[in-house]
Amino acid sequence: MMNDFSSRMALYWPALIQGALTTLWLCAIGMLLGFVLGVLIHLLANGRSRAGVAFTRVYVSFFRGTPMLAQLLLLFYLPSALGLDIPPMVAAAVALALNTAAYQSQILSSGFAAIAKGQMEAASVFALGKYNTLVHIQLPQVLRLTSPALISELIDVIKVSAVVSVISITDLMRVSQQLVSQTYRPLEVYLVAGLFYLLLTSVLSVLGGLLERRWQERS
Amino acid sequence: MQELMSYLPEFANALLVTLGVSLAAAFIGLTLGFALNAARIAIPGFALIYSLYVWLIRGTPFLAQLAVIYFGLPVIGLRLEAVEASILSLALYSGAYFAELFRSAWASVPHGQVEAARVHGISRVRVFWHVQAPQAMAFALPLLGNQVILTIKESAVTSIITVPELTMTAGRIVSTTFSYVMPYALLVLSYWLLTSSVAAIARALGQRMTRHLRG
Numbered sequence: 001m002m003n004d005f006s007s008r009m010a011l012y013w014p015a016l017i018q019g020a021l022t023t024l025w026l027c028a029i030g031m032l033l034g035f036v037l038g039v040l041i042h043l044l045a046n047g048r049s050r051a052g053v054a055f056t057r058v059y060v061s062f063f064r065g066t067p068m069l070a071q072l073l074l075l076f077y078l079p080s081a082l083g084l085d086i087p088p089m090v091a092a093a094v095a096l097a098l099n100t101a102a103y104q105s106q107i108l109s110s111g112f113a114a115i116a117k118g119q120m121e122a123a124s125v126f127a128l129g130k131y132n133t134l135v136h137i138q139l140p141q142v143l144r145l146t147s148p149a150l151i152s153e154l155i156d157v158i159k160v161s162a163v164v165s166v167i168s169i170t171d172l173m174r175v176s177q178q179l180v181s182q183t184y185r186p187l188e189v190y191l192v193a194g195l196f197y198l199l200l201t202s203v204l205s206v207l208g209g210l211l212e213r214r215w216q217e218r219s
Numbered sequence: 220m221q222e223l224m225s226y227l228p229e230f231a232n233a234l235l236v237t238l239g240v241s242l243a244a245a246f247i248g249l250t251l252g253f254a255l256n257a258a259r260i261a262i263p264g265f266a267l268i269y270s271l272y273v274w275l276i277r278g279t280p281f282l283a284q285l286a287v288i289y290f291g292l293p294v295i296g297l298r299l300e301a302v303e304a305s306i307l308s309l310a311l312y313s314g315a316y317f318a319e320l321f322r323s324a325w326a327s328v329p330h331g332q333v334e335a336a337r338v339h340g341i342s343r344v345r346v347f348w349h350v351q352a353p354q355a356m357a358f359a360l361p362l363l364g365n366q367v368i369l370t371i372k373e374s375a376v377t378s379i380i381t382v383p384e385l386t387m388t389a390g391r392i393v394s395t396t397f398s399y400v401m402p403y404a405l406l407v408l409s410y411w412l413l414t415s416s417v418a419a420i421a422r423a424l425g426q427r428m429t430r431h432l433r434g
Contacts, residue, residue, distance in 0.1 A: 065368070065414040067386070070385075070406050077399040077403060078403065162280035173280070177286075186293075187295065194287060
């Protein structure tokens with residue numbers, strides 16, 4: 001019996017690793033794209049354009065107020081209704097990015113707010129320009145300040161990414177569904193898949209804790 | 220337009236299913252979360268079980284939990300209907316988040332108050348209910364709405380196991396009418412309306428219940 005289980009594990013293992021890599025890869029892209037979008041949303045929300053400010057309010061409220069699954073379906077099927085076929089992988093990455101951007105913009109604004117005003121004044125005295133100030137002065141500090149919160153957002157992205165399995169992306173969740181239809185052992189397979197997710201999120205959570213402690217020691 | 224009218228009643232029904240499933244689950248989850256926090260305070264050694272539970276639930280996707288309960292439990296002889304499995308998993312899921320909310324609410328009450336009350340011979344049960352709970356609940360109330368919203372959003376996942384709620388119904392309308400834009404647009408708008416209303420209600424309730432704190 002024990003031997004039986006280990007031989008089944010040998011069957012699950014490679015498939016689940018493959019699925020976990022897809023999940024990680026997808027989440028990394030979604031997270032990075034979402035970061036760029038999140039910075040843009042933050043800038044727009046603090047810009048002079050009234051329409052821009054109103055847009056960011058609606059954007060953040062919409063993406064935080066609706067389920068990821070509904071956003072994904074809308075994003076996947078809307079373009080195809082307009083005669084534009086986008087690959088599931090692209091739809092999934094974009095949907096994750098649009099979703100996490102709403103959350104990241106909120107995290108980032110607390111980071112931006114924490115930077116001393118004098119730095120911005122100094123930068124403008126040196127005629128550094130808005131872009132250079134953003135990239136070389138603000139963003140490095142914002143990243144460091146918000147890294148624990150960003151990591152916990154990445155954990156949320158990994159968890160929420162399980163729904164991309166419905167548009168047939170072979171992520172960790174989809175791979176485990178396939179294994180179930182091969183082996184008819186749903187309890188075992190889904191529990192092992194859950195352990196895989198738990199491993200991913202726990203490693204990240206430990207990493208976030210370490211970063212936070214290091215940051216506190218320095219300041 | 221006529222097409223929209225043809226499936227609008229079905230949509231309204233599905234909205235009620237989403238609301239029913241989420242609110243039932245949130246209510247059970249709230250009770251579970253409260254009980255978990257109370258047990259953590261009252262029973263020595265329960266803190267370990269508490270942390271384990273929160274770690275397991277918050278470290279895995281809701282879809283994986285739902286799959287274990289709906290597809291996995293029949294293996295050991297526990298077969299649940301889709302709606303039952305959904306309410307149970309959503310309740311277990313939101314319970315962990317509610318528990319953490321109550322834990323931080325209880326932590327917001329200065330410990331010196333508890334010590335002072337205990338020194339005066341007030342029992343631990345009464346300290347819990349009459350010293351900690353009133354202050355902690357004032358802290359927790361405005362935040363409870365967020366957890367309800369989280370539960371509503373997560374309930375969309377139950378469409379995967381064919382609960383006839385909003386997302387499932389939108390998908391079915393799409394597959395019979397072959398129009399994608401309207402049903403899915405209606406879908407996200409319904410959720411948006413639902414979560415915005417819950418947020419507004421929670422804000423109003425929170426302000427009402429904590430009026431005494433603002434003088």
